[in-house]
Amino acid sequence: MTELSEAPATAAIRLATNAGAGVADYVEILKPRVVSLVVFTGFVGLVLAPGHIHPVLAAVAVLCIAVGAGASGAINMWYERDIDALMQRTQGRPLPAGRMMPGEALGFGVVLAIGAVLILGLGVNWVAAELLALTIGFYVFVYTIWVKRRTPQNIVIGGAAGAFPPMIGWAAVSGDIGWGAIALFAIIFFWTPPHFWALSLYRAGDYAVAGVPMLPVTAGPRETKRQMLLYTLVLWPVTAAPWLLGVAGGLYGGGSVLLNAVFTGAAIQVLRDDGDRSARRMFAFSLLYLFLIFSLLLVDHFGGGRQ
Amino acid sequence: MTAMDRGEERQRTIRARNRALVAVLVGLVALFYAITIVRMGG
Numbered sequence: 001m002t003e004l005s006e007a008p009a010t011a012a013i014r015l016a017t018n019a020g021a022g023v024a025d026y027v028e029i030l031k032p033r034v035v036s037l038v039v040f041t042g043f044v045g046l047v048l049a050p051g052h053i054h055p056v057l058a059a060v061a062v063l064c065i066a067v068g069a070g071a072s073g074a075i076n077m078w079y080e081r082d083i084d085a086l087m088q089r090t091q092g093r094p095l096p097a098g099r100m101m102p103g104e105a106l107g108f109g110v111v112l113a114i115g116a117v118l119i120l121g122l123g124v125n126w127v128a129a130e131l132l133a134l135t136i137g138f139y140v141f142v143y144t145i146w147v148k149r150r151t152p153q154n155i156v157i158g159g160a161a162g163a164f165p166p167m168i169g170w171a172a173v174s175g176d177i178g179w180g181a182i183a184l185f186a187i188i189f190f191w192t193p194p195h196f197w198a199l200s201l202y203r204a205g206d207y208a209v210a211g212v213p214m215l216p217v218t219a220g221p222r223e224t225k226r227q228m229l230l231y232t233l234v235l236w237p238v239t240a241a242p243w244l245l246g247v248a249g250g251l252y253g254g255g256s257v258l259l260n261a262v263f264t265g266a267a268i269q270v271l272r273d274d275g276d277r278s279a280r281r282m283f284a285f286s287l288l289y290l291f292l293i294f295s296l297l298l299v300d301h302f303g304g305g306r307q
Numbered sequence: 308m309t310a311m312d313r314g315e316e317r318q319r320t321i322r323a324r325n326r327a328l329v330a331v332l333v334g335l336v337a338l339f340y341a342i343t344i345v346r347m348g349g
Contacts, residue, residue, distance in 0.1 A: 022320045023327045056345045060338065123342040 021100035028094055029077045029105050030070030030112075037290065038069040038165045044294045045166030045184055048247055048301055049173035057124050061172035064120035065165050067112050068132045072139040072161070074109030078102055079144050083210040089203060120172070128172040135164040149211070152218040155200075159192030160185075166294075183241035184297075190238050191290055194228040194267060198283035201225070202276040228282075229267040236260050239293060252300035256293060263289050 042065040046058055053061070077084065077095055085096035094100040113136045121129030143158030151157070163185045170181035197215055200207055201224060204216040216224045239260060243253040266282040273279070 020320065020324075023323050026324075026327070054345050056341050060342060063338075119338070119342075123338075123346070 021094055021104055025094040025099050026108060029074045029100070029108070031073030031077075032070070034073060035066050035069045037287070038162065039066045040291065041184070041188060041294050042066075042165035042169040044297050045169030045181060046173055047169075047298060048166075048180060048184070048242075049170040050178070050180075051173045051175075053124075053173045058172070060123045061120060061128060061169060064116040064124070064129075064132060065168055068116040068120075068136050069165070071109045071112035071116060072136045074105050074112065075136075075140045076144045078105040078109060079140070080148075081105075083149075083212060086210040087203075087206040089206055120168075124172045125175050127175050127177075128168050131164060131168045131171055131177075135161055135168065138164070150213070152213045152215045154213070155196040155215075156193050159189050159196075162192055163188035179245050180242060180247035183238075183245055183247060186238045186241065187235070187293060188290065190231055190234050191286065191293075194231045194263075195283065195286035195290070197224050197228050198270065198279045198286060201270070201279040202283075225267070225271040229264070229271055232260070232264040232267040235263065242297060248297050248300045251303060252296045255296040255300075259289055259292055259296075 039062055043062050046053070046061060077093060080090075081093075081095040081102060084090035084093050090096065095102060095105055117129050117133045117136070120132055139158070139161035143154065143161050147157050148154045166184035166188070167177055167181040170184070171177055200214040201216050201221055204214065204221070207214040208217045215227065236257075239256040240253065242248040243250075243256070263285065266278070266285050270278040270282050
């Protein structure tokens with residue numbers, strides 16, 4: 001990790017002349033765009049769970065999920081500052097750009113992580129808090145530190161970390177992990193590989209420079225596209241699970257079939273396209289796909305789609 | 308950028324960070340208060 005010696009030195013020079021990281025830098029290392037989707041899926045888990053929770057405690061649970069996700073992002077940025085400095089997409093982040101000292105990011109992330117878990121445990125319940133701790137630990141130790149730089153299946157394994165939030169929301173209400181929560185987990189888990197591989201298809205050069213073994217770098221674009229299509233096919237039965245389990249009704253069932261048709265169609269287009277355009281379009285659609293799947297679950301729940 | 312500009316920039320950044328920290332602390336107090344009231348209410 002020879003690159004690591006450069007970033008803190010640059011940061012130290014900047015910090016000696018400036019005032020250190022600004023508020024915007026602290027917000028940026030929390031990866032707010034990722035957090036927004038995590039919060040939304042966590043909220044849906046909370047709404048769909050059987051039982052009742054006081055609105056204030058529900059808000060506390062959502063806040064803790066958001067802070068925990070942000071803390072994971074901050075610790076991830078601390079650990080990955082060497083490869084972030086090498087990739088065009090991430091060079092402007094506070095650590096590689098020298099606007100923040102590595103210790104600041106790590107301290108900030110750890111304090112937020114511990115705070116979020118403790119407040120969730122004390123305020124809501126300890127099952128949800130343990131799941132949040134597991135999520136943060138999985139993202140930091142298993143995904144960031146262990147698998148990301150070692151295997152092309154990094155995204156498949158690491159996808160579990162992003163899939164936990166609806167389960168945390170569910171546990172915040174019910175105090176346990178039901179089949180419905182597992183179904184919501186599975187949707188995000190199987191959605192993650194085609195989502196990230198679409199991005200890594202047109203960012204393969206960046207990942208190759210940084211030495212991250214993303215599938216397009218190690219197995220080539222053709223195999224990546226084939227696997228993306230397979231995952232979109234797996235999503236058909238997986239997204240049907242909430243409907244089959246009675247967690248959602250016909251409105252969701254019908255909507256998810258339509259969304260799966262478009263997502264699978266996008267994967268077929270990516271497979272046929274030798275350029276980047278289809279992959280970029282599929283990446284953008286994958287975000288909309290997950291948002292709409294979880295929106296359908298909400299609309300179905302409140303709109304009485306269960307007949 | 309002159310030394311004076313850098314000094315002003317430094318003061319602005321520190322002030323903004325302090326304000327954000329105050330907001331977080333006040334938010335935490337409000338949060339603990341709300342949780343306590345709800346939990347005590349049964």
